[in-house]
Amino acid sequence: MTPLAGPVYPAADQVTLPRYHHGSLCDVLPAIGARLGLGGADPLGLPAGDRWVLVLVDGLGQLQLADHADHAPYLASLLRGEGNHPPVDGFTSGLPSTTVTSLTSLGTGLVPGRHGIIGYSARHPRTGAFLNMLTWEGEDDPVSLQPHPTRLQAFADAGIAVGMVAPARFEGSGLTRVALDGPRFHPIHDERDEDGRVAAILDAATAGPRSVVYAYERELDHTGHARGVDSGEWRHQLRRIDAMLERVREELPDDVRMVITGDHGMVDIPEEHRLVVEDVAALQGDVELVAGEGRFRQLYTAPGCADAVADRWRRELGPYALVRSRAEAIAEGWYGEVDPEVLPRYGDVVVAMLADWAVMTRTLPGELALVGMHGSLTAAEMYVPLVVD
Structure with missing residues (x-):
């Protein structure tokens, strides 16, 4: 594959610590909140804007995107700084570099050590039993383990139109409640329905003079786990997602800022x-x-x-x-x-x-059965893109 021209990326196995408060997932919504006039600092240097669409592509690591730039021309152009705003350099997930931790840091604006969703699984702090923090099986009250309010709820309380566009099965799920509570939920019943997904994002983005939309795409991660990053199926998903995101940008009003990021990268394990x-x-x-x-x-x-x-x-x-x-x-x-x-x-x-x-x-x-895995602190897993268009 053709490497992305521009920044010099580190070796994939280089140890990379999270950049909490300086350029990590916990900084995104606080930065947007600052631009919306809700106070606080913007550590990411985002542009001015009253309406925002935040897209999280599960499994989209910056090094994998750089290595497959020819399969993602739109995203690659944003990483090269060809969009309306330069990318945030050296942007990282938290640790572990895994979905439940990343989404909770994104949604709450807190580091993992504060929100307590510490990984895919852990020892239950009350019972001592095994606890799956993705499915929350056996735990009827996930919010008791993550009681901090989300930034999305704070936006809604401030009168901002807040929406979430995601697969219907995630409405009211344990992870949604602890990480992303607050928005009006726009369910996607058929994830192959790109027209419906784009329409839902547009509807939520134009719901008020100030708006924040969180949109979630998961197929890249699922394909990487099942087939590996070094697979034709993974590259197919990347091409599809890249084209869909370019379409979203083209159909959004010019005053809407679109922020695209990932929750972790991935490594194929022989x-x-x-x-x-x-x-x-x-x-x-x-x-x-x-x-x-x-x-x-x-x-x-x-x-x-x-x-x-x-x-x-x-x-x-x-x-x-x-x-x-x-x-x-x-x-x-x-x-x-x-x-x-x-x-x-x-x-x-x-x-x-x-x-x-x-x-x-x-x-x-x-x-x-997994081929692609993540969670550790190598550059391949920790670096995720943060681009604004």
């Missing part, structure tokens, strides 16, 4: 680089629960055993992972400021996989 916890004796002892993602494991250990577990995992994984205690990860800024009630949700030991390696577990069999 079979020979997948370690299975149950097959490696050194990875098992004193670990009571394995959660998180294959690229970013949260390990909950027996009392008093965290240091020993961390030492064994470091020896076993060597240069293929960064293994940190909870305190070490916090001190290095992985999660931003961490509230006391969120602190015990993080693993006693956290394991960020490097290069194209992953740690799998048979307790989560659905993950074993």
Whole structure:
């Protein structure tokens, strides 16, 4: 593929820490709010505007977009600075670089250590059981674990017309409630209905003199998980999404600003680089629960055993992972400021996989079929585009 001309991008496996408060997903809605006159600072340098469309393309990493620029001419042109506003350089997701954490940071304007949605799965802070923070199975009150109001709700309370355009199944879901509560929901019943989706975005964007629309596209991520980023199917989805976004821009009124971003990048993991916890004796002892993602494991250990577990995992994984205690990860800024009630949700030991390696577990069999994965702090996963047109 033809690399994107312009900025020099880092090696995909370079360690990249989140740029909280300086250029990460938690800064987007505060920046838009500042432009809408709601106070606060704009750390992103967005242009003036009273009507905004914010599109999040699940799985759209900046390095993958740069590598496949010829399949996304519209987005690539915006990354080159050919749109109405220059892109935000060095923009990152939070950590872990995964959907539930990213969407909650986007929607609340908070770092992960404050909103507490710390990854795909974790230990339930009340019951100690395994908790899936994407589906919220077994938890009837997700908002009790993320009680902070969303920025979208604050916009609505200020009299701004706020809309959300997303698949119908997400209306009222646990993740929507904790991350994106507040907008008028515009359900997409058939995700193949591009005309309907574009019309819904236009309708929501023109609902008032001041408006904010959040629109969500998920097929790139699903295809990357199933087929990999290095697949014809993934490139097909990128071409489709690029053309749809260009169409949205063309049909929106000129005074509407369109912001496009992603929630994480993705890395294809070869079979020979997948370690299975149950097959490696050194990875098992004193670990009571394995959660998180294959690229970013949260390990909950027996009392008093965290240091020993961390030492064994470091020896076993060597240069293929960064293994940190909870305190070490916090001190290095992985999660931003961490509230006391969120602190015990993080693993006693956290394991960020490097290069194209992953740690799998048979307790989560659905993950074993994934090709593309994300969650860690490599540049390929952490950098996401933020472009304005």
